[in-house]
Amino acid sequence: MEFTASQIATLAGGTVEGDANVKINTFAKIEEGHPGAISFLANPKYSEYIYTTGSSAVLVRRDFKPEKPVSATLIRVDDPYATLAHLLAQVSRMMNQPRRGVEPQAYVSDGVDLPEGVYVGAFAYISPGARIGKGVQIYPRVYIGDNVVIGDDTVLYPGVTVYNGCHIGKRCIVHAGAVIGADGFGFAPVGERYDKLPQIGIVEIGDDVEIGANTTIDRATMGATRIGNGVKLDNLIQIAHNCSVGANTVMASQSGVAGSTKIGEHCMIGGQVGFVGHISVGRDVQIGAQSGISHNIPDGMRVMGTPASDFGSYARRQAVIKRLPDLARQIDALLKDKQ
Amino acid sequence: MEFTASQIATLAGGTVEGDANVKINTFAKIEEGHPGAISFLANPKYSEYIYTTGSSAVLVRRDFKPEKPVSATLIRVDDPYATLAHLLAQVSRMMNQPRRGVEPQAYVSDGVDLPEGVYVGAFAYISPGARIGKGVQIYPRVYIGDNVVIGDDTVLYPGVTVYNGCHIGKRCIVHAGAVIGADGFGFAPVGERYDKLPQIGIVEIGDDVEIGANTTIDRATMGATRIGNGVKLDNLIQIAHNCSVGANTVMASQSGVAGSTKIGEHCMIGGQVGFVGHISVGRDVQIGAQSGISHNIPDGMRVMGTPASDFGSYARRQAVIKRLPDLARQIDALLKDKQ
Amino acid sequence: MEFTASQIATLAGGTVEGDANVKINTFAKIEEGHPGAISFLANPKYSEYIYTTGSSAVLVRRDFKPEKPVSATLIRVDDPYATLAHLLAQVSRMMNQPRRGVEPQAYVSDGVDLPEGVYVGAFAYISPGARIGKGVQIYPRVYIGDNVVIGDDTVLYPGVTVYNGCHIGKRCIVHAGAVIGADGFGFAPVGERYDKLPQIGIVEIGDDVEIGANTTIDRATMGATRIGNGVKLDNLIQIAHNCSVGANTVMASQSGVAGSTKIGEHCMIGGQVGFVGHISVGRDVQIGAQSGISHNIPDGMRVMGTPASDFGSYARRQAVIKRLPDLARQIDALLKDKQ
Structure with a gap:
């Protein structure tokens, strides 16, 4: 072109x-x-x-x-x-003309209403009780579980899986291979073995959210894992059970958020960042790539490193780390002098 | 509810x-x-x-x-x-009532026996020679390769791929998009190019294993990549060829194990941990999130960091790293004094 | 056997x-x-x-x-x-006898020519305008977008998705669940919200490339994301929009490359490495596992750590980091002496 x-x-x-x-x-x-x-x-x-x-x-x-x-x-x-x-x-x-129509090889359960203007590709599977909004495009090989709700004009690319009961808002884009609503990782120790703790909650995704290829968002143990309006998640991200990600937060590829952690609105999170579970990250927080976030972060902070500290402290420490072999020699010399 | x-x-x-x-x-x-x-x-x-x-x-x-x-x-x-x-x-x-029955849009190769009580969803594909246990639930869009064995009461969620010859035990749960038995990453250098080293082994998964969404477990070069009974793997984990993971070990999301590494029983491994290849990790080992494991770890150790050391050493080092800018200033002052 | x-x-x-x-x-x-x-x-x-x-x-x-x-x-x-x-x-x-023939449950758009010797499995979907080479094996559940080009003798394992317009060379192997050509992660801030920056480029993959399970390679904003001849990518890797990876470079699992970064030929890149965007890495570069690459790397360098430095500096620094608690005590003693 x-x-x-x-x-x-x-x-x-x-x-x-x-x-x-x-x-x-x-x-x-x-x-x-x-x-x-x-x-x-x-x-x-x-x-x-x-x-x-x-x-x-x-x-x-x-x-x-x-x-x-x-x-x-x-x-x-x-x-x-x-x-x-x-x-x-x-x-x-x-x-990319939007696709329209229901291809005959699609599987649409009885009782599921398909409004005008939707696309349902061959080999897509829509389970009983699903509610599909106007203009939704469901590409081939998408799986929609029981009672799932998909808002108007959302696009689900090939191979997306949405487990039972999850909700996706309007105008969302979910890229190929993303998995919404797999079981949270919850187990109860019984001696050396682990019993599965059933995960009966859902995932609730707001409007205007984009979710990258092969990203996984687990359902809550009870209640909901929540992705706010306007959130943008890159590829291969993990959002664990009972997390919430605030509106308009942007997260780069391969980052992972452990269970029950809350991230505020309008944060910018680099790639390969890890968050431990059960912490709170404020709004407008910026986090450098590969950081490890192991405690609460207040609003507006810019942090980096593992464990993460503010950008200034991180930079000062890194400057000293570069000098470490010299510093060690100087200390050795001072000690020798003293003798 | x-x-x-x-x-x-x-x-x-x-x-x-x-x-x-x-x-x-x-x-x-x-x-x-x-x-x-x-x-x-x-x-x-x-x-x-x-x-x-x-x-x-x-x-x-x-x-x-x-x-x-x-x-x-x-x-x-x-x-x-x-x-x-x-x-x-x-x-x-x-x-979640267990699903039962074979949907007519499923592809089941001639000669594959489907015992009573199984579910095979539309667009699932079962290759020749596969052996499917009682009560197995194969969701839509699952791919079962030639001669694969699936034990009783195992659930394979939508989009799971099991390559030729792999074995999955009883009462396992494999979440959407997981890939069992793709080729191990093995190549032989020929000048600047690489020739593929064929990977003719399999993956052998024990009983009561849970495997997270989009996790990948590669087949062995020869022999088997082994996942022990009761192992729980979270989402987006990589297990390379010829690894073994001992019974009842639990591994959090986005961790990766390089080729031929052996992990013992009943370990707890945090998220985003990396293991180099060809090492041994003992039993009852605990590893903090984002650690990098580059050498053998004896039984019962608790380690953290990259490169990993025991929790105590890690904590002492981190405490000093925080003080580094101050320490550097103190050394500078001592050196100035000396002049 | x-x-x-x-x-x-x-x-x-x-x-x-x-x-x-x-x-x-x-x-x-x-x-x-x-x-x-x-x-x-x-x-x-x-x-x-x-x-x-x-x-x-x-x-x-x-x-x-x-x-x-x-x-x-x-x-x-x-x-x-x-x-x-x-x-x-x-x-x-x-x-593994190569599979041949077109299974009747495959979806092949009108006008798509299937040369002799190809395999197209059940539930595979080939969109209009796709060009499929001789001897190509398209396993069940593969999705081929509009106008995609697949070179001779390439194998696409189950569940691979190739978005519109992308090109894959000859004799490539793409493992299950890999996603080629999802939208690059590009957004323009509008107040607190983000508008999607459409991604109208493609992915161009050379000959003899192997791509691991669930790896994702995003399409370019404009132009092409390029993977050179003979490149080997392991599982769960992320290659962002507008990147290029030079011929015969090998990259281990869970590494990620941010947008517009160029990696040279014949590099060896360990697992879980992260690259920031908009940098250049030379040819014959070797990068240790879990490194963080935040600036250009010249030809032939061997680097490690976050931020990465040459192997020697990295090793010297790590040696001092191990001694840090002792060094801190020595400084404290020297300061006490001075008083």
């Missing part, structure tokens, strides 16, 4: 400066530009890159005034970043 | 003290109680919480004597914890 | 020394040998083990001269390691 700068300007309601016929077939950050790519300049602190970028075209604000010659074609728009996002969305819609 | 305290007492063979009509719809730890919840008090060191708990009802021993007034309804039983587990199990059975 | 030493010698074109009828049913490293196992001795530094190995037979070079009596049966061949690999391959072919 390829566009000229002038086609993009037309789509975006912008004006072109430079070669209007230059061909665009990909996107690149302005500092990593290359021929065929379009970039955008929204943050003035990146302005210097516009003079050297290898990109063929750059989206800039209407009032942007270059201080030096620019070789890339400029496309002037009101909001360069929003324009880029819209362009991607338009191309995405052209490429 | 909601019960009154008196209904619970009847189910549990207990007696009620306090408001017999209080409504119970969830479970909470006694120290985290809230209205509508039932808690239990089994360990005397939690006794203080019974006077302040927010729970509506608490299961206590028949001989429990409060020292102060208790506002929660008390339900006196012989064994409060066992009673709770039984209550959950009863509710669970009411909610 | 069991062989005698003389049967193996015949298969391998070798000669037997010792008990030609000893039974072999598994493989073991020479230092971990046990009855019934065959081992190989290729590297002279392992020679000492041949005198004590518990294995029943050992593959050795034709010119190997024992210095002491050896109790194991020796099988003399030109290249012991290659012989072992060939033996495994032969047994593997006997055990």
